[in-house]
Amino acid sequence: MIANLPRTITFICLTLSVSCPLYAQSVPPVFTSPEVRSDNTVIFRFFSKSAREVKLSTQIEKSPMAMTKDSLGVWSVVLGPAKPDIYPYHFIVDGTSVADPRNSATFPNEGFQSSLVEITGSSPLLHTLQDVPHGTVAYRYYRSPELGTRPVVVYTPPGYEQDTKAKFPVLYLLHGTTDTEETWTKVGRANIILDNLIAQGKAKPMIIVMPYGRAFPIVSKSSGSLRNWENLQEFKKDFLNDLIPFVEQNYRVKADKDNRAIAGFSGGGGETLYLGLNHPDLASWICGFAPGMLKEEFERNNAVAFADPAQTNKRLKLFWIGVGKDDFLFGVIQDYIELLKQKEIKHETFISDGGHTWMNCKLYLTTIAQKLFKP
Amino acid sequence: MIANLPRTITFICLTLSVSCPLYAQSVPPVFTSPEVRSDNTVIFRFFSKSAREVKLSTQIEKSPMAMTKDSLGVWSVVLGPAKPDIYPYHFIVDGTSVADPRNSATFPNEGFQSSLVEITGSSPLLHTLQDVPHGTVAYRYYRSPELGTRPVVVYTPPGYEQDTKAKFPVLYLLHGTTDTEETWTKVGRANIILDNLIAQGKAKPMIIVMPYGRAFPIVSKSSGSLRNWENLQEFKKDFLNDLIPFVEQNYRVKADKDNRAIAGFSGGGGETLYLGLNHPDLASWICGFAPGMLKEEFERNNAVAFADPAQTNKRLKLFWIGVGKDDFLFGVIQDYIELLKQKEIKHETFISDGGHTWMNCKLYLTTIAQKLFKP
Known part of the structure; x- marks a missing residue:
């Protein structure tokens, strides 16, 4: 009934600021992904203690980029500066394509799971949400x-x-x-x-x-x-x-x-x-x-x-x-x-x-x- | 520019019924996932030639279920019969949680990626899309x-x-x-x-x-x-x-x-x-x-x-x-x-x-x- 609940409970416990005794070992560190910076570079992060190799695949770079793991198990890579736009991306974890678990901006598709990163730059683009009347x-x-x-x-x-x-x-x-x-x-x-x-x-x-x-x-x-x-x-x-x-x-x-x-x-x-x-x-x-x-x-x-x-x-x-x-x-x-x-x-x-x-x-x-x- | 394009191109080539010479080796077999059957059992499938272990995590079974691989690299498992409802699920591929790439019904969330399977049974439930006026x-x-x-x-x-x-x-x-x-x-x-x-x-x-x-x-x-x-x-x-x-x-x-x-x-x-x-x-x-x-x-x-x-x-x-x-x-x-x-x-x-x-x-x-x- 609660097979994949640890992921949910972990977050709820974090929110409620209560300890998660059952799941203490699986609590991931607090981090953001993707983190888009003002210079149009982006830090991508992915948590896995067990993966042997994690790469980032985007439609910006021609080849997947290697990511490196820190002592907490967070893999990361810095991309760019990139041309401002919205790009699909995914992680490749030991050969398997994975959408970014920390990003709710996903690519609706029947054939794959990808995430979206918006790199806006210093001035809004025509697809940037702006303070104008909205349909x-x-x-x-x-x-x-x-x-x-x-x-x-x-x-x-x-x-x-x-x-x-x-x-x-x-x-x-x-x-x-x-x-x-x-x-x-x-x-x-x-x-x-x-x-x-x-x-x-x-x-x-x-x-x-x-x-x-x-x-x-x-x-x-x-x-x-x-x-x-x-x-x-x-x-x-x-x-x-x-x-x-x-x-x-x-x-x-x-x-x-x-x-x-x-x-x-x-x-x-x-x-x-x-x-x-x-x-x-x-x-x-x-x-x-x-x-x-x-x-x-x-x-x-x-x-x-x-x-x-x-x-x-x-x-x-x-x-x-x-x-x-x-x-x-x-x-x-x-x-x-x-x-x-x-x-x-x-x-x-x-x-x-x-x-x-x-x-x-x-x-x-x-x-x-x-x-x-x-x- | 086209780093993760093979997945897209593969599908487009399939649709156009043209051959994909560049990507021939990555063309996945044709299959559906999840496949919900009239007896409320469900077949889940996931394609990976390189994974060592693939499991299915649902909120139906208490523990993740082992999946087995066929000669084409398609992992599968049959679940149920299950009580009719809509359940979140994901695959665990060598320890990494992955939403179902063949299923566009996803769980909007900032902390994880999951897919949704609807098991309807023989009569529609109150959350089943029916032929009634829609808001x-x-x-x-x-x-x-x-x-x-x-x-x-x-x-x-x-x-x-x-x-x-x-x-x-x-x-x-x-x-x-x-x-x-x-x-x-x-x-x-x-x-x-x-x-x-x-x-x-x-x-x-x-x-x-x-x-x-x-x-x-x-x-x-x-x-x-x-x-x-x-x-x-x-x-x-x-x-x-x-x-x-x-x-x-x-x-x-x-x-x-x-x-x-x-x-x-x-x-x-x-x-x-x-x-x-x-x-x-x-x-x-x-x-x-x-x-x-x-x-x-x-x-x-x-x-x-x-x-x-x-x-x-x-x-x-x-x-x-x-x-x-x-x-x-x-x-x-x-x-x-x-x-x-x-x-x-x-x-x-x-x-x-x-x-x-x-x-x-x-x-x-x-x-x-x-x-x-x-x-």
Whole structure:
């Protein structure tokens, strides 16, 4: 009944300032991790008396960094100074990946456990929580006849609740493969980025709808395989028949294609292009963030747009593709962009530094949020 | 830049059905964890080729269970049949605690990383997501002059957005030590429990306000110590001066003490009693769930209530204390209940099985939610 209670009790005893006779030997020392310092260096710490080797893996350094143990069993390493951003990281303890037990900022994902460190620097970034009016991030459920009760996270801009007449445009924002409906807010800071851009007058107030972007988890019990095309078909039905009606019935939205945008990262970028390019009435704004794609699927997944480029160009107000130079999808996305040129389909490209990361996701969202729903 | 990318890329490659030449050796086999079966047994799985020993720690079995490795490096163990509930669990990999990498249901906490498994059984429980009208769980920020921008999670009942005239009573619900503002929804399922109780006509529709229940994290950089009393003083200011005004300005609430309840678990239970018993105008409904307390602090922390028991009895509609027989706080809470009897302060007690767990938190919330705001 209380098998893993020592960890909890240890903390409660510490809080109550009572002694923990049963658990005295397991009481870890008091320490913070990560500790971000004003010079943009960070101390990471991990407690283990028994580990033989602990390393820190981040998306800042190319290789895991060795950590050293003090006499109390606290392993630590100093990183940086690092470029201000939010980075995923984890410890590697004798070969096993472990999220930071002292950090409640975690990376919502179905395939791994990671923690997040925010390195802010001397001036706030666009994803830094600032003293500006904040929108609301609502966790809702909607109903799909085929898939059951489905989670969705909905950002409404500052003032949405007060001005009960105003209607807003909607950005549908899809996460990457193995991410969840929480990843765009918790890792991508979509809500904070929009709060700040709206406060600065750089983005139009908009609603952002972040559904769970798969019909079923990537590894589902019933399948035993990944069924990517089948997932796309099932998710399309859910998106068009269940999600959009839920949003338009429950939020004050401008319900036409010129006031609908769709964007997504990685696997969700592939979904974005597939949904957006094949459904002319869906959205006039389509943005792929390092969109997942395969060359042999170009024709199939773009069939409607490719069949009538002139009509596609006429109806789309923005067709935007961003990718990092170090992204492992850079090559296939270049092939895709080349094909768009051949087909004479208008598009904007944004080639950034960096790889297939959520640091780039924040950059891409920041970029497109300033373009959406503007003449 | 891409130090921990292999885990991500592996999954993306799997999804895109492309080969991962660089990472071929690290591609884990396809498997699900946890796999809950219809007979309430559960298979837990963890992938590691290098670990020497992997165990499963749950709050079901008293001791960690040994797991065995197959030829692909997947460790597994079958647990149960278990009593239907939601249980925290983690793996112990060569002595290191690890949340389940294949499970995005995690336990929001500042002191450890755990995963959650829901064992539902043949009929839904009160915390099971069902096809009933759902309320909204909103992540908001409010401003404290002393503490800065503060997170709070607010549940509004089904229909709140539609009926723009109705006003609701409010339950302020505090988490335990090292928990966060998300723990009551993600582990305690407060929103789902209320959705179900409201659908069954067993609870009055209410708003539930779940703030981050500390002035500062339990282990804060600036302190190096735990400062429990100082935390209580700072949190009290924030609660009374910032949180309640934010709620009453931003939600349609009935803003009087008979329509305010306060409840909390463990450290948050101690805060609940301290706030509720010392502020006669705050709330007529006070509920402690295994409240954290020290015998030497009884007089100080209950000063106002103890000074005038008759007035306390007159003003309170419910003073409720729940605790499990196996809770490590059972003794001190019994001493406290004895003192309440001596002081002739009216109260209800609820002695359950089990220990200092979130299984009991759900039970206690389910119990008191059916009493609140009723004649």
